[in-house]
Amino acid sequence: MGLNVVMMGPPGAGKGTQAERLARERGLLKISTGDILRDASRDQTPAAIVAKARMDRGELVDDETMIAIVRDRLMRPDAEVGVVLDGFPRTVVQAEALDRILEERDNGPLVVIDVVVPEQELVRRLAGRRICSNCGTTAAPGDMVANCTRCGNVMVQRTDDNQDVVLERLKVYQHTTRPVLEYYRSRVTFRVVNGAQAPDRVAHELNTLIDDAVAVAVPLKAASEGSL
Ligand code: AP5
Numbered sequence: 001m002g003l004n005v006v007m008m009g010p011p012g013a014g015k016g017t018q019a020e021r022l023a024r025e026r027g028l029l030k031i032s033t034g035d036i037l038r039d040a041s042r043d044q045t046p047a048a049i050v051a052k053a054r055m056d057r058g059e060l061v062d063d064e065t066m067i068a069i070v071r072d073r074l075m076r077p078d079a080e081v082g083v084v085l086d087g088f089p090r091t092v093v094q095a096e097a098l099d100r101i102l103e104e105r106d107n108g109p110l111v112v113i114d115v116v117v118p119e120q121e122l123v124r125r126l127a128g129r130r131i132c133s134n135c136g137t138t139a140a141p142g143d144m145v146a147n148c149t150r151c152g153n154v155m156v157q158r159t160d161d162n163q164d165v166v167l168e169r170l171k172v173y174q175h176t177t178r179p180v181l182e183y184y185r186s187r188v189t190f191r192v193v194n195g196a197q198a199p200d201r202v203a204h205e206l207n208t209l210i211d212d213a214v215a216v217a218v219p220l221k222a223a224s225e226g227s228l
Contacts, residue, residue, distance in 0.1 A: 003210075004108060005019075007019045008181060014117065019032065051065065058166070074105060091176055111210050112189060115193055119170065133153050
């Protein structure tokens with residue numbers, strides 16, 4: 001039986017950092033919708049150009065596009081072991097679609113983690129974040145290396161990490177993504193982790209919370225019907 005984890009939390013909470021680690025440690029497939037969109041933007045297709053413009057303004061890409069992307073990834077054979085979702089769902093419509101897809105796949109419980117970090121710390125982290133201009137690798141917290149430790153290319157600031165766009169992303173998170181937490185909050189597999197700690201500490205607590213949630217998990221169908 002697989003395991004599916006959704007990493008929720010505002011921009012800069014450390015969803016990507018923890019998702020990568022969790023996927024590696026538990027042999028799950030990481031699906032990061034932000035990474036998928038950034039990779040696609042290199043192809044310069046009309047859809048990718050529209051999506052990139054929205055990202056650069058700090059707005060969300062439309063639900064239909066995002067659900068199609070995630071459905072496609074989740075239906076591939078390498079997702080059968082289970083997945084860690086980083087950046088999806090971001091709207092209630094996406095969360096409802098995810099429930100339907102996971103019910104269809106029926107491969108293990110869904111654990112939802114809310115990574116909580118004070119806004120001041122989020123702004124500080126995003127201002128200092130550097131990613132590789134070639135492969136997109138994020139530098140470790142506090143690491144100010146000029147070149148990527150994976151491929152050697154130059155490290156740059158993400159185009160949506162400038163101050164104005166960060167403020168817009170935080171606003172969008174409050175208005176549009178926070179309601180998704182209410183959608184999940186009553187489920188027995190919903191957990192909150194304090195993300196304002198050292199990454200190792202967050203990872204340790206996350207693992208404990210996931211094990212605890214899996215132990216009380218019920219079939220997704222019952223959870224999505226709101227009975228638990
Ligand atoms: P996306 O790439 O998902 O960005 P985000 O949600 O804004 O999240 P971030 O990547 O900024 O932060 P994170 O929480 O992953 O933190 P990270 O681990 O990197 O989405 C970008 C855009 O794509 C969206 O704005 C939207 O336009 C579009 N999009 C994506 N998904 C979509 C969807 N489903 N629907 C519609 N549109 C969608 O860490 C941040 C920094 O902090 C790093 O430098 C890291 O090294 C550091 N750090 C991490 N953990 C710690 C720690 N514990 N202590 C200190 N520093 C830490």
